[in-house]
């Protein structure tokens with residue numbers, strides 16, 4: 329479907345649905361609401377008929393005035409108009425109430441489905457998709473979709489009403505009815521022109537607003553740096569023209585929108601003038617009653633509003649449909665990680681074996697080629713290598729966040745693809761470089777993997793990490809509020825919380841990306857002690873950044889361009905004078921307690 333995708337870059341998972349599939353999909357959301365929709369439809373038919381009755385009664389009144397019988401029927405007609413008005417209001421109320429409920433319920437379900445789909449996505453999805461875009465699909469796109477259903481109901485009621493009025497007019501005078509219909513192409517033409525202008529100015533206004541938002545977001549993100557360098561004035565100077573531009577563009581949009589209605593009123597006014605003149609002449613000549621003449625004059629005003637909204641309808645309708653297409657694409661995005669079976673992982677020993685694994689984020693550019701590696705159960709392995717060597721990639725495959733293209737990955741001898749992912753991931757403790765803490769207390773965060781853990785278990789886990797001294801340094805102990813993203817805690821404290829959290833999870837395999845940010849020596853020692861406790865008896869894969877780690881692990885694996893170029897323990901590798909020594913000289917040498925600038929290089933043999 330060639331929908332408008334104005335200014336929106338398509339995502340990888342975007343797809344185009346054909347009209348039938350899209351409509352069927354939309355209908356599946358409305359089907360459970362069939363009863364309410366039938367009610368709304370009947371209210372629409374009755375309401376439109378009632379609206380057409382009022383001018384008809386008015387025309388009868390005018391005829392009665394001309395005949396001189398208004399004295400007898402006047403009160404009856406007035407009562408009829410009042411009753412029809414009340415009825416019309418009542419029908420409209422029932423219709424609006426039910427249609428708002430139908431639309432609200434549909435959006436509720438659509439949003440739940442979209443959010444559910446987002447939660448089910450692989451981590452690769454989050455790496456590739458900016459979070460703002462996901463948010464807008466779940467929120468504003470579902471809202472746009474809601475406008476389709478509201479608009480559809482409005483459209484039907486307006487088409488019906490135009491139909492009723494047209495039938496009435498033709499019944500009275502074919503000639504004048506045709507004349508009245510002449511106004512249709514003029515109004516539709518104007519509305520289409522307006523639509524084009526409105527779309528242009530709206531698009532500009534949206535873009536300028538997003539510039540303002542982007543500028544604000546960047547400013548807030550870097551506010552500490554800006555303040556540090558006392559650049560507030562420069563930040564303000566950058567913001568001002570962008571804000572000015574948004575003001576100008578929005579103002580112009582306002583002008584365009586406010587111009588359309590006077591123009592349409594003018595057209596309706598001109599049509600009325602013509603009808604007054606021609607219709608009046610008819611009445612005088614006796615070809616038409618005064619009441620019919622009145623009905624035609626009413627007909628013009630009854631016509632123009634529905635006609636303009638029908639003409640303006642399509643662009644919004646298309647926008648709503650393309651929004652629904654985007655939401656469905658999000659819901660239907662195929663998972664990259666595909667399991668061939670769902671065997672419960674059970675308690676794992678933790679043996680990991682890569683057998684000829686080939687993987688690339690883009691399959692055309694493999695990061696790992698026929699990669700082989702065995703990590704025994706309970707073994708601790710440090711991955712080292714220059715940036716981009718493939719260390720994180722290995723950990724992402726073990727955590728099954730990405731799908732590899734070739735080879736096999738065995739866990740305790742079982743193909744990783746045959747395991748039920750939920751139970752497998754419970755056996756994997758992944759700690760990122762900057763541990764993420766959720767709002768709440770330290771205890772809440774430690775308890776996160778197992779909400780039913782008792783206070784005693786949480787305290788025991790926290791105390792086991794680094795001797796527990798760090799808890800005393802927290803103002804409220806374990807009940808300290810960690811703030812948004814854990815901002816109220818130091819980097820070191822956040823890492824300690826993450827380690828205690830691992831103890832509560834009790835995984836068989838730990839994948840740890842060591843923090844590069846340096847912490848004070850005391851915290852460093854606490855983290856090291858914490859690691860010793862947490863990693864004991866588990867298979868651990870550490871993307872190592874600290875000297876103390878590489879000195880302690882069972883095996884160091886040196887990676888380069890996705891290949892293992894050396895492996896062994898620290899002392900052996902140092903003595904060898906190979907690739908490890910280069911990495912050591914670059915990343916670890918300066919962390920030695922005996923470090924002096926320019927000294928301590930390990931000789932690297934040229935071979």
Ligand SMILES: Nc1ncnc2c1ncn2[C@@H]1O[C@H](COP(=O)(O)OP(=O)(O)OP(=O)(O)O)[C@@H](O)[C@H]1O
Nearest residue numbers: 455689690695713714715716717718719720721722
């Ligand atoms: N999400 C991604 N999409 C595309 N390419 C990626 C992605 N993540 C990593 N890469 C690429 O894969 C290669 C290996 O990256 P990886 O992150 O595994 O390296 P690393 O050794 O962990 O580096 P670092 O120490 O800097 O984290 C690099 O060339 C990198 O550019």
